[in-house]
Amino acid sequence: MKILIFLAFCVHLSAADTHSYRYFYTAVTSGINFPEFTLVGLLDGVEFEYYDSNIRKYIPKTEWMKKNEEPGYWNGQTQIAQGAEESFKVTVATAMQRFNHTTGVHTVQLMYGCERDDDGTTRGYLQYGYDGEDFVGLDLKTKTWIAPTPQALITKNKWEKTGAEANYWNGYLEKECIEWLNRHLSYGRETLEREDPPTASVFQKHSSSPEVVCHATGFFPKTVMITWQKDGEDVHDDVDLRETLPNQDGSFQKRSILTVSAEDLQKHTYTCVIQHSSLEKEMVLHVRERRNGGGGGSGGAPIGIIVGVVAALVALAGVVGFLIWKKKRSGETSTGFQTVPQNSSPPSDDDSSSNNSNTKECPPA
Known part of the structure; x- marks a missing residue:
């Protein structure tokens, strides 16, 4: 229920003239009938790609994604998501330690994304949650991290020492995220811009x-x-x-x-x-x-x-996941939470790169 509550809190309605691009990651302690790690992408509120620790594959959830992205995209995303799964296991353990939790069911969640209005206005957002409550979030206007609980101060202080994480996210959410939004929107425009009466x-x-x-x-x-x-x-x-x-x-x-x-x-x-x-x-x-x-x-x-x-x-x-970066940045493991945004490599039609520029890279937890 806390997973659902967190999502309901984070996902607000998009206006008819706004396009949204969001990712959710959820890591859950083992021992319950739910995947330990789940990742999902939403475009205009529609689930279009997905991964969880049971299927261990990154898969399309719409025909237009299946049709337009090559196998290399899905293979690359699977590798990234598997790395994210391992990263979030550490994050859950770290969060539990911060809150002095040794047993029980606990969750760590990450939500981030961007929106574009038809007039060109864009917005971005990022929020971590623990057990359905806000843990740490980014204020893009001030490029500072908001820590609503004492347990999050370690993470906040670590990330604000150099400001690199906030600057990186700011650049990603303002540019690369919008590029990926436009790319995938072009695939699904016919479906996403339809109008079905209730x-x-x-x-x-x-x-x-x-x-x-x-x-x-x-x-x-x-x-x-x-x-x-x-x-x-x-x-x-x-x-x-x-x-x-x-x-x-x-x-x-x-x-x-x-x-x-x-x-x-x-x-x-x-x-x-x-x-x-x-x-x-x-x-x-x-x-x-x-x-x-x-x-x-x-x-x-x-x-x-x-x-x-x-x-x-x-x-x-199922809407409880998100893609994560497979590259672990040095010095961040002491906080248990690491950030580098998804889609850190912008969309490109050049397939010559060994890393496949059409594969999105995502943030560690």
């Missing part, structure tokens, strides 16, 4: 439950607005808007839960309003019409929605 329903979890759920699924792109109205006026209180989750087919789903008494439902007209770029006009669903039948009013969520939610949680659990 399918929506309103239902109660149980016939006697005060919670009414408005659920939208199957939409793309990711950004969607779900709001509630009472007699035509917006309702903001007693509303629980959930995170947007991925479906297995690459589309998304989202739900909003309104807590309202049976008396109010009888006296007033409640509606769920859904807005999405694929819709010519907003979608309006009336609660009262659904309350006594139809979309699961007396029996909870329809089975299709339940299956979709489970599938989305499985997909989200």
